Amino acid sequence: MQNNQQQNASKTNAQKVKKQNQQSAQGQNYEFASETDAQQVRQQNQQSSQRKQQAKGQQQQQ
Known part of the structure; x- marks a missing residue:
């Protein structure tokens, strides 16, 4: 049940995003x-x- 609280309603894995942001x-x-x-x-x-x-x-010449 604790693990479900780490993910928001869109099912995004917050830990994975944090890791990707850190690597970036x-x-x-x-x-x-x-x-x-x-x-x-x-x-x-x-x-x-x-x-x-x-x-x-060319525009200046015209």
């Missing part, structure tokens, strides 16, 4: 990071930034 704060949670290629994201951001600058330059 320490940079140990790679669950989402492993799905993301940081180098690719940087490259896409750079390309987007360059396109914005080019578009801005």
Whole structure:
């Protein structure tokens, strides 16, 4: 009965969430990071930034 009090109405395991939060704060949670290629994201951001600058330059010329 004590264990049921640790879980709220949504059946969330509070201990598990606390552990995940602690790991995330320490940079140990790679669950989402492993799905993301940081180098690719940087490259896409750079390309987007360059396109914005080019578009801005073309607007100023008109």
